[in-house]
Amino acid sequence: MSTIPFISIVTVTYNNLNGLQRTAKSITAQGFEDDEWIVIDGASDDGSADWLASSKADWISEPDDGLYHAMNKGIKRSHGNYILFL
Secondary structure, eight states: OOSSOSEEEEEEESSOHHHHHHHHHHHHHHOOOSEEEEEEEOOOSSSHHHHHTTSSOEEEEOOOSSHHHHHHHHHHHOOSSEEEEO
16 A cells, blocks of 8 residues: 555444444445544444544544534544545
8 A cells, every 4th residue: 555545444333233243344344455444433332432542544433513523533543545425
């Protein structure tokens, strides 16, 4: 992978471990290697943070002020040439 990823994939989630796992499978299935996956979790209590700890994602789990605040956190953590919200 190059030093600057081509695509930053940002996932915003709250108490949706099943959806988060499906998203991870989808990203992996693409076979694209020049990406980064950033997960902004709103302090879920469904095991999401525990699962993320063993994933390839760059993630944080903390309270936020809603969807757009979380999306902006994801943008700030992104390094890619393009940002995709998934």
